[in-house]
Amino acid sequence: MENSIKKNSQITPREENFAQWYTDICLKCELMSYTSTKGFIIYRPYGFAIWENIKKYLDEEFKKTGHQNVYMPCLIPEHLLLKEKEHVEGFAPECAVVTIGGKKELEEKLYVRPTSETLFCDHFKDILHSYKDLPIKYNQWCSVVRWEKTTKPFLRGSEFLWQEGHTLHRTEVEAREEALNMLKVYGKLGKECLCFPFSLGKKTDKEKFAGALETYSIEALMPDGQALQAGTTHYFGDGFAKHYDIKYLDENNTLQVPFQTSWGVSTRLIGAVIMVHGDDNGLVLPPLVAPTQVVIIPIRANQDKEVLKTCKKIEQKLSKKGIRVLLDNSDKTPGFKFNQYEMKGVPLRIELGPKDLQNKVLSMIRRFDYLKKQVSLEEDIVKLVVKELEEISNGMYKKAEQFLDSHIIEVHTEEELKDVLTNNKGYAKMMWDGTRETEDLIKERYQATARCLPFNQMKFGDIDPVSKKKAKYVCLFCRAY
RNA sequence: CAGGGCAUGGUGUAGCUUGGUAUCACGCUUGCUUCGGGAGCAAGAGAUCAUGGGUUCAAAUCCCAUUGCUCUGACCA
Numbered sequence: 054m055e056n057s058i059k060k061n062s063q064i065t066p067r068e069e070n071f072a073q074w075y076t077d078i079c080l081k082c083e084l085m086s087y088t089s090t091k092g093f094i095i096y097r098p099y100g101f102a103i104w105e106n107i108k109k110y111l112d113e114e115f116k117k118t119g120h121q122n123v124y125m126p127c128l129i130p131e132h133l134l135l136k137e138k139e140h141v142e143g144f145a146p147e148c149a150v151v152t153i154g155g156k157k158e159l160e161e162k163l164y165v166r167p168t169s170e171t172l173f174c175d176h177f178k179d180i181l182h183s184y185k186d187l188p189i190k191y192n193q194w195c196s197v198v199r200w201e202k203t204t205k206p207f208l209r210g211s212e213f214l215w216q217e218g219h220t221l222h223r224t225e226v227e228a229r230e231e232a233l234n235m236l237k238v239y240g241k242l243g244k245e246c247l248c249f250p251f252s253l254g255k256k257t258d259k260e261k262f263a264g265a266l267e268t269y270s271i272e273a274l275m276p277d278g279q280a281l282q283a284g285t286t287h288y289f290g291d292g293f294a295k296h297y298d299i300k301y302l303d304e305n306n307t308l309q310v311p312f313q314t315s316w317g318v319s320t321r322l323i324g325a326v327i328m329v330h331g332d333d334n335g336l337v338l339p340p341l342v343a344p345t346q347v348v349i350i351p352i353r354a355n356q357d358k359e360v361l362k363t364c365k366k367i368e369q370k371l372s373k374k375g376i377r378v379l380l381d382n383s384d385k386t387p388g389f390k391f392n393q394y395e396m397k398g399v400p401l402r403i404e405l406g407p408k409d410l411q412n413k414v415l416s417m418i419r420r421f422d423y424l425k426k427q428v429s430l431e432e433d434i435v436k437l438v439v440k441e442l443e444e445i446s447n448g449m450y451k452k453a454e455q456f457l458d459s460h461i462i463e464v465h466t467e468e469e470l471k472d473v474l475t476n477n478k479g480y481a482k483m484m485w486d487g488t489r490e491t492e493d494l495i496k497e498r499y500q501a502t503a504r505c506l507p508f509n510q511m512k513f514g515d516i517d518p519v520s521k522k523k524a525k526y527v528c529l530f531c532r533a534y
Numbered sequence: 535c536a537g538g539g540c541a542u543g544g545u546g547u548a549g550c551u552u553g554g555u556a557u558c559a560c561g562c563u564u565g566c567u568u569c570g571g572g573a574g575c576a577a578g579a580g581a582u583c584a585u586g587g588g589u590u591c592a593a594a595u596c597c598c599a600u601u602g603c604u605c606u607g608a609c610c611a
Contacts, residue, residue, distance in 0.1 A: 063545095063546095070605080089584090168611095201610070201611095281611095321611070386571085387569060392572050408570070
């Protein structure tokens with residue numbers, strides 16, 4: 054039955070040109086539109102809905118873990134940004150700056166936020182007085198602007214949507230825990246919501262966030278063998294707090310400086326979902342993020358009035374259960390609809406026509422593996438659909454997990470490293486001597502970077518194959534987006 | 535930021551060499567017939583040809599500049 058699946062002619066096949074395939078999906082599936090300002094895109098309803106679903110999941114997780122949402126201004130006065138040297142140096146080159154307001158030259162330049170550490174810090178200094186105020190755990194959903202040279206929808210834009218968490222803690226231990234816990238929340242997001250595994254680990258000093266003591270990241274591997282940094286969490290120590298004069302009195306009436314974290318994920322996750330799951334027929338969306346989870350397609354509805362009636366009943370039942378269902382009763386032909394919703398990645402399709410009605414059955418077809426099932430109309434459809442969506446989630450995750458597992462390759466020699474990196478075979482898992490020199494060398498020779506030091510540091514050698522020096526860490530190297 | 539390609543109704547395009555305001559298809563609207571893997575017929579609506587300047591009686595077409603998109607590479611989430 055599934056060999057009748059017709060190839061979608063609107064989309065460039067992945068093997069032909071992966072980058073073009075990606076761009077085609079973004080446009081043809083109506084996820085986004087370009088605008089006349091370079092690097093700034095329109096998030097169209099279908100694309101934005103995916104973000105809303107990710108946001109909903111995370112927002113609940115954040116609140117469960119004791120965080121509150123706030124909103125900071127989008128402009129940062131220059132003097133604030135200048136307070137933390139490393140931070141400024143990291144971000145100033147890619148900032149947009151407002152110099153005119155109401156036709157008048159401004160006394161002080163205003164930077165459009167590239168991230169809001171400085172604003173949070175400036176606010177924290179005003180609201181933190183006592184140890185009783187701690188911890189402070191804030192998050193904000195907003196957009197940030199970074200003046201990028203090359204842009205790609207969702208993966209790198211001059212403006213993107215994200216969330217940034219900013220927290221203050223009494224102790225170093227508690228702050229370090231926060232950074233790690235939030236990383237785990239992101240990991241869970243991948244598994245439960247986006248249906249693919251992240252590689253969790255620590256960033257090398259070279260790859261660390263400007264101003265952070267530790268940066269942790271979730272790295273995702275794309276089908277073209279390149280890595281995508283999908284999110285980061287940072288432990289700041291008390292560096293920012295000292296620069297921004299954030300302090301409080303402890304129970305001994307002594308001034309103390311709090312320890313700080315920040316963490317964020319962005320609309321880049323949409324790009325990851327597109328690439329990880331998509332195929333030549335278009336998007337394949339995980340049930341939890343899909344704007345439409347189930348599409349019902351009535352067939353020959355005007356031949357038998359019961360067809361539409363039955364479809365509507367099913368729609369209502371599913372909808373009542375909170376399932377995002379769409380009944381498409383437009384006068385497009387079924388074939389057109391099949392192709393359309395496959396391209397758009399709707400996880401599950403239900404078909405029902407007069408013949409089915411006679412046999413008292415309906416068909417359910419999954420998007421990710423095209424598995425088709427006929428089920429009796431007598432059965433509890435809601436229960437079946439819920440189960441099916443779960444199976445789809447699990448199936449998609451497993452498929453992605455297998456891909457990742459088979460693309461982490463232990464390398465013992467520089468030859469092997471070169472082979473993995475230059476042929477985009479995935480992560481090169483290497484024993485690294487821990488030096489910046491080796492990192493730079495790998496970057497120079499193979500255009501690859503240290504993605505992370507995985508938490509599982511199971512050593513498999515003593516010598517760094519590049520420097521021939523004593524190896525210190527297990528490290529994943531890869532070309533990255 | 536460097537190198538290649540592209541820019542014409544919503545989408546994909548013809549026309550450009552050899553100047554005379556625009557082709558075809560899809561989509562859209564209306565009606566009828568259709569509907570089990572991208573339906574058919576009929577009638578319609580829709581473009582100051584990316585932007586700015588120049589040459590010319592006349593520019594989608596020739597010249598210059600700018601902008602955006604895209605691919606490949608360097609930089610950065």
